[in-house]
Amino acid sequence: MARFIASRLVSLILSLVVASVAIFVVIELVPGDPAGFMLGLNATPEAIAALRAEMGLTDGPLARYLTWTGGMLTGDFGTSYTYKVPVADLVAARLWVSLPLTAYALALSTLIAVPVGLLAASRRGRPADFAVMGATQLGIAVPNFWFAMLLVLVFAITWRVFPSGGFPGWEDGLWPGLRALTLPAVALALPQASILARVMRSALIETLGQDYIRTARAKGLSQGQSVRRHALRNALIPVMTILGLQFSFLLAGAIIIENVFFLPGLGRLIFQGITQRDLIVVESVVMLLVFAVILVTFLVDVAYALVDPRLRRA
Known part of the structure; x- marks a missing residue:
């Protein structure tokens, strides 16, 4: 190891x-x-x-x-030419928006995708499977910024359940911050949940066709028991790959969503740095996001080895 x-x-x-x-x-x-x-x-x-x-x-x-x-x-990212403050201070302030937004969206994506993928795999070829596949195809096809504007129209303007933009700050309390991040997190999560659900379904269907699953069924386990005890763990390997990629995408690729909802996150900071030609901000923040992507990939590889001992022996 x-x-x-x-x-x-x-x-x-x-x-x-x-x-x-x-x-x-x-x-x-x-x-x-x-x-x-x-x-x-x-x-x-x-x-x-x-x-x-x-x-x-x-x-x-x-x-x-x-x-x-x-x-x-050494932790010195330089000084912003536009804001006249250290880039590290800008990143620290914006990270407290982008990181919770990413975690919130990833949690929603996982909570939606895993049970939906399990349902589709266990009902393969049935109406429930067709409904899930159609819904996930629609979720992949719809642009997240268009879906974000639809969420604002319905939940912020019509029903007035969530705010349409801006971020109050965590010093105002946990609930106001979560309310401000809910619509952006949903807009980011649903396309990713669609991808993850399809991967979960395919991985489970492939795993359920293995000999050891048929042996477990022959010994008296029900389909649900064989999925929970044997199939799910092996099907998680490709799912973990997608989760790692999704975290990286959500953290580094939320520029459009942050601009739609006027969130002071890293994506909006990059956009402002590009428009203002504040190159030290752009290159430092992009490098930080690249580091986050590479670090998440490393952690996913380590998680592979924990889930599948064959990788450690290899």
Whole structure:
């Protein structure tokens, strides 16, 4: 097990290095001068040159890359050119919105998908199975931002059950914060639940066709008992893959939903950084999200080994 984890850690570190280089190169290739953009058309060359020196743009690319990565290793993500505050403070404030939103959406997705997938697999070829497959296909096809606007129309404008946007802050209490995140979490969760339910159904159907399941049934176990005691654990391996990918997608891919609901999260911070040409914010937050994706992938690999001992022996 220790060798398995060590190999995955080496892969994680190499992936982070490659990702940091790719992000830095892409930011470097963005056309235009950030200093000139921030000062406007009427700025003098002297003012632009002074701002470029303040932003560190006069250094060479290698020096800027080493300064950036070295700062991130010590927790220093630089200072935002627009907000004039450390990027780490911006990220810390926005993370308390994006991380609960991601966890909320992932919990809803799992709570919906697992029983629905179990129902479809246990009723394969029956009306319940066809209904589940049709509903999940619709859930995958509908864009989440359109579904988000529909939720706002129904639950915020018509029925006035949940707020239509904004975030009050956790200092106002747990319930106001959860109310503000409910509609965005549902908009993010339903498409992901549709994917997860289909994967759960396929994995269970494949597992239920194995010889050991037929042996368990022959020994007197009911279909429900054979699913709970034997099939479900083996069917969880592909489901765990999708859960890891969904967490990464929900954390890094909620830019549109956060803008629809005016949530001050990481996705909205990236969007604002791009529009304001605050490149240090963009590259630092994107690198942080890449680290989260790679870390979740690493944890999923470790969970594989815990669920399936064959991976540890391999």
